[in-house]
Amino acid sequence: MTSSSSTSPFRLTLLKVSEVLTEKNVQDLAFLCEDISPARRELITTARELFAALQGHDLLNERKVNVLIDWLDELRLLKASNLLKNYRKTHLTGHVKAQETCFIHEDLPLKYFCVSCDSKICPDCAFKSHNRDADCDVISLNEMSNEVSQRREKLMKELEMLKTGIASTEQLWEGKKEHLARCRENIS
Structure with a gap:
């Protein structure tokens, strides 16, 4: 953890916001984020x-x-909202960090992407909580574009195979229906 003299105003503001939020407030806020998986x-x-x-x-x-x-604001958590609004008003004209850092491991840069959780993570998160034991698929942010293209191609091939399988099953089903109809005609 860093000392308050080296902690950014943004992190200090988030710390103040976290102090005014209850566990229920946090869960309500998490519910509003559709990008995070329900689990x-x-x-x-x-x-x-x-x-x-x-x-x-x-x-x-x-x-x-x-x-x-x-x-x-939507949840009427005005004290927390005002803290962030004050931060926005006083600090957003300042400089921006060149690289985003992890909120859990404060000063570690986000260098990886967890495909399973759909989120950027730091090396410690990749090692500790987004590992193979957690069934997470982690790639480097640098490799992300190439990885996405490869996964897209693979999914397109699987989709074509499924379409072919569906067409074949539909033909088989139509053949069975026709055979059943002929059998009924022969019986009557």
Whole structure:
């Protein structure tokens, strides 16, 4: 953990926001984020976990506080909303970090993408909570474009195979119906 003298105003603001949010508030906020899978939403109980999930979905960083402000306003959590609005008013004209960092492992950069959880993660998260034991599929952010193209091709091939299988099954079904109809005609 970093000392408060080296902690960014954004992180200090999020810390203040987390202090005014109850566990129920956090769960209500997580529910509003459709980008987070329902199973993962249920596991979010602290503001820190929520902020990490939002950051992983590129919905929260030093420049993007509006989504969270809108949700706080929607839930009438005005004290927390006002903290972020004050941050936005006083700090958004300043400099932006060149690289996003993890909310859980504060100063580690986001270098990986968990395909399974659909979120950006740091090396520690990749090693600890998004590993093979958790059935997570992690790739480097640098490899993401190539990986997405390969997965798209694979899915397109699978889709074509399924279409072929469906067409074949439909032909077989039509043949069986025709055979059944002829059998009925022969009986009567």
